[in-house]
Amino acid sequence: MYPMLLELTHFPDFQKGLFKDAVASDTLAMLREVKQQTDCRYVAHVGHPEPRPGSDVVDENVSLLMTYPVSWMLRYLAKDYYKIDPVMQGMNLFPPRADAPGTIRNLSADTTLSLTVKRYLKDGERRGLGNLHLAICATNAFGFRGITLLSFDVAEGDQSEFIDHRRKLLSVASARIHNALHGTRNPALAAIVANLLTKREIDCLFWAANGKTDGEIGEILNIARWTVVTYLQNAKNKLGCSNRTSTVATALALGVIDIPTVAKAYL
Structure with a gap:
């Protein structure tokens, strides 16, 4: 139904690729620093070649970086979650004119998401991915856009204050990841x-x-x-x-x- 090549970079099991040790270790070190600075549980990032407003079709070729555990990675693929993962659906995740770099969307509290997506997020929560999922818009100097997803464990009553106090930190972290991966994309x-x-x-x-x-x-x-x-x-x-x-x-x-x-x- 959705012909695509999902490129999955899974850092808990990171292996040497074309760029050998240097880029692999630098990227892994960056992700570890981001996790420590933001105190998040997991990181995921998707670069989207172009906005697809109103589209519900996954891009034909999508690169997904994640630090999730192997068990979730396998479940994600087995359950075809890439078809409903809101982060994979492109920049239409953010409302028009609200997709400036650093824009944060709290998916866990989003009442506009479909029941299917809510069940997907709840499935991740039950499996230890965290109960707070924040999608952050990022853009490089050439206008190439992407979305960073950071997950946390935060008491429901404290989530709004948590986001407000860390908004700048989270935006900077998203920009750092996006530019490290896609800074030259024009x-x-x-x-x-x-x-x-x-x-x-x-x-x-x-x-x-x-x-x-x-x-x-x-x-x-x-x-x-x-x-x-x-x-x-x-x-x-x-x-x-x-x-x-x-x-x-x-x-x-x-x-x-x-x-x-x-x-x-x-x-």
């Missing part, structure tokens, strides 16, 4: 560059960024190995790069393809 420039590339060239760059060989990319895309080589060569020439590594790095920096992730679930 939607306008990415659209221009993407128009220079064919879909197959972008597909090959995506899988190359995820560490696949030419042969493996060919098997995934059901094309010949030498066709993959040709697509990557064409992309290299169009982006003005000298080799495969710089081509992938350039595509990542421009936001033509997303940052490689650890685990992938094909849904």
